[in-house]
Amino acid sequence: MDDHSHDPDPDERVTxxxxxxxxxxxxxxxxVTLVGLLIAYVIPFLFSF
Structure with missing residues (x-):
């Protein structure tokens, strides 16, 4: 037989x-969001002129 519980232990693992x-x-x-937006939109916009 199994000697361990199948119930999760809330102190052991946290998602x-x-x-x-x-x-x-x-x-x-x-x-990080601002840097990503700068790289994705602002820099290409500035180089399009």
Missing amino acids: APMQSFGNREVGIGAA
């Missing part, structure tokens, strides 16, 4: 949607 995040992570995400 991304369950993890909390703070202002630092929000700021990093916003900065």
Whole structure:
């Protein structure tokens, strides 16, 4: 027989949607988004002239 439980242990594994995040992570995400938009749209627009 199995000697282990099939019930998940909430202290052992945490998935991304369950993890909390703070202002630092929000700021990093916003900065990455802005850099991506700059590379994808602003730089090609400036070089189109």
